[in-house]
Amino acid sequence: MTASANQHDPKIAIQLPAEWWQWIQENQSLHVPDAQLIEMMVRESIAMEIATSAVEAVRTQKIYQTSRCHNTEAQLLAKLESMLAINCQLAELAPNFGIITRCDRISKQEFLERYYATNTPVILTGMMQDWAAMSDWTPEYLQTNYGSVAVEIQTGRNSDSDYEINTYHHKKIVNLSEYVDMLVTGGETNDYYMVANNANLERAELKSLLKDIVFPDFLNPNHLQQQVFLWFGPAGTITPLHHDALNLIMAHICGRKRWRLISPNYTPLLYNYIGVFSKVDLEKPDYEKYPLFKQVHVMETVLEPGEIIFIPVGWWHQVKALDISLSISFTNFIFPNSYTYQKPHIPD
Secondary structure (H helix, E strand, O other): OOHHHHHOOHHHHOOOOHHHHHHHHHHHHOOOOHHHHHHHHHHOOOOHHHHHHHHHHHHHOOOHHHHHHOOHHHHHHHHHHHHHHHHHHHHOOOOOOOOOOEEEOOOHHHHHHHHHOOOOOEEEEOOOOOOOHHHHOOHHHHHHHHOOOEEEEEOOHHHOOOOOOOHHHOEEEEEHHHHHHHHHHHOOOOOOEEOHHHOHHHOOOOHHHHHHOOOOOOEOOOOOOOOEEEEEEOOOOEEEEEEOOOOEEEEEEEOOEEEEEEOHHHHHHOOOOEOOEOOOOOOOOOOOOOHHHHHOOOEEEEEOOOOEEEEOOOOEEEEEEOOOEEEEEEOOEOOOOOOOOOOOEOOO
16 A cells, blocks of 8 residues: 555544544534645644545545544434434324324313424414404405504515525515505515514504404413514515524414425435525525435415414524415413524534
8 A cells, every 4th residue: 555545544644633523523514624634734744645545535635434433413413303203203103194184173181182292383263253353354454444554574585595504684664654655565575574583563553453453362461562463564574494492373354375384303414504594495495405305395375364383493484475464473381382492503
């Protein structure tokens, strides 16, 4: 074996102390040149042939399994990913796999035991007939009765593929009357939308709208601040693929929305690089750029006015409005709804 070939032999690199493997991976992700990495390692008294072999092995992943033996975190992560993959395989055995159950009126206890506590999505029907909002809340009604109210919307979404991540750069204040005109005359678009973080229902002029809602008994009507959100937009609005950090329900009042849901068990396949967002666009998934997504099962349904969907914490979802839509979402459950998790921020 020549000296050159010997330098790239992963068996030599295995002599490298464990902490160096993570160091090499981190610096390569930051695009530090290999020659510079090798030079720095040699300065730390690591033999040239070991440094060269290790840098090459990490880059080409020739020593993937071996390096895991020296990396406790990687071993634990692989174990967790294996368990999630097993959960996916087991879920596929269920006769109702891929179907979101619909229930007509449900008790608080049944909702807790069958769906909330088991982290299972469900669509609730027959629970909004008594809402005055179902008959009154139309674009015309809001324009007539609340048209002079200044509201916050999100605009310029079409010019920024990361419009949800960069949401604060897209905020704009307009009169509600002006916004309704935009919806009615603008046609199908994703360029503007009144989304959850607008806090419009906390404005004094709009709080009276909450009188038109009959809270289900699994929600706390006394806890409303930053827990009840108004969504109002044209056909064509898209909420990109993401998961929430807590449980929520969304009640559809006006218009239809297509919901696509993905179990949190598929998280390792969803290219979740920043916060709660996936790089995958379910409207046009790029399987060449994101090949792992081919293994993901997507559940799909269309919600009609008068239907409520429960999205458990961690469940991925992407939503598209098929009509001018008006919805309200809630996180004020009477059950515990606060969780801790790590937000990734991984260079793309």
